[in-house]
Amino acid sequence: MLQHNHYSRFLTFIYDTALHIPIRKIRQSVTRVITHHKAQNVIDLCCGTGNQLLYLQKANIQYLKGVDVSDNMLRQAKLSGLSDVCFKMDASQTDFKDNSFDAAVMSFSLHETHADIANAIFNEARRIVKSGGLLVVVDYCFDEKTHFLGRFAARAVEKMVGGDHYRNFKYFMNHDLLSSFSKGLKVARCQRFLLGAAALWVYENR
Numbered sequence: 755m756l757q758h759n760h761y762s763r764f765l766t767f768i769y770d771t772a773l774h775i776p777i778r779k780i781r782q783s784v785t786r787v788i789t790h791h792k793a794q795n796v797i798d799l800c801c802g803t804g805n806q807l808l809y810l811q812k813a814n815i816q817y818l819k820g821v822d823v824s825d826n827m828l829r830q831a832k833l834s835g836l837s838d839v840c841f842k843m844d845a846s847q848t849d850f851k852d853n854s855f856d857a858a859v860m861s862f863s864l865h866e867t868h869a870d871i872a873n874a875i876f877n878e879a880r881r882i883v884k885s886g887g888l889l890v891v892v893d894y895c896f897d898e899k900t901h902f903l904g905r906f907a908a909r910a911v912e913k914m915v916g917g918d919h920y921r922n923f924k925y926f927m928n929h930d931l932l933s934s935f936s937k938g939l940k941v942a943r944c945q946r947f948l949l950g951a952a953a954l955w956v957y958e959n960r
Contacts, residue, residue, distance in 0.1 A: 777805075780892055780947050784859060785809045787943065787956055791888055793856035795812070797821070798877055799845040800863035804831035819855075821845050821849035821875045826850075850882045857888035857954055860883065862952075864935075865893050865926040872889060876935040881960045889939070895953035896927055904949025 784806060788796055795959040798807050801820030810818055820836065821843035822828055823936045831840040843849065845863075858879035864872040879889050894908050925931070936957055943956040 765852045771778065773941045776948055780861075780952065781806055781809045782944055784861065784890055784892065785813050785861075787888065787890055787954070788815065788857055788859075789813050791857060793888060795855045796857045796859065797848075797850070797855045797879075797882065798861070799848075799879055800860065800867075801831065801840055802827045802863075803932055804834055804836040804840045806859055806861055807831075807836060810836060811839075819827075819957040820852075820867065821848060846878050848869055848878060848882060851953055852881055853884045854882045855887065856884060857890060858883045859890045859892075861890075861892040863893075864891065866915075866925045868918075868921070869925055869929070870932055872931060873935055880959055885960055887959045888942070889936075889959055891936075891957070892952065893932060893955075894923070894927060894951060898953065899946060899947035899950045901951070904951030905938075908948070908951040 759802060778870060790808060796810060796815055796818055798804070798810075798818075798820040801822050802824070804820050807818050809917050818839050820831065820840035822831075823841065823842060823844060825842070828840055828842055860875060864875065867875070876889075876891075883889060896905055896908075897932075912920050932955070936955070939957040939960065941955060942958050943954070945954045946952070947954065
């Protein structure tokens with residue numbers, strides 16, 4: 755499994771601080787979506803450091819879970835007080851029962867994994883989220899609404915990470931994989947961020 759396993763201990767240590775300003779509004783928007791839906795059982799697939807879960811905790815979401823395969827990411831999550839929330843688990847094949855959650859969050863994770871794994875993660879979210887529940891995806895979006903500076907910055911960040919991460923990112927963008935994964939699902943909301951280079955999609959599960 756490839757989710758987040760390329761992040762070093764140092765990078766995970768500075769991750770939230772480095773991304774606080776550009777990511778804060780996205781985290782807040784995801785939280786508003788979840789609270790507006792009155793979701794109380796929420797899972798963050800590929801939760802990383804658990805930063806989004808901290809926002810959800812402050813919004814008094816009762817039941818939160820986060821899963822990731824990166825020991826470094828999960829170590830940082832535990833340092834943030836999420837040791838009882840975040841667990842090491844394959845996001846594409848979790849141990850949770852069908853229809854266990856009101857909502858699932860996939861934030862900046864699908865683009866960095868191999869296409870087959872990203873598809874499996876999305877399908878796993880559909881399995882464990884109740885019918886009528888929410889699939890909340892945050893990821894890159896390049897189209898006519900994307901400012902060239904946003905596109906340039908996103909590509910620069912991904913290229914800096916390099917390796918399989920960058921190759922997966924290019925494939926994800928070039929083949930519009932999210933549209934393929936979500937075919938047949940209703941888009942309840944779409945909001946753009948980072949000069950249009952990123953989007954928050956909210957799908958209704960069925």
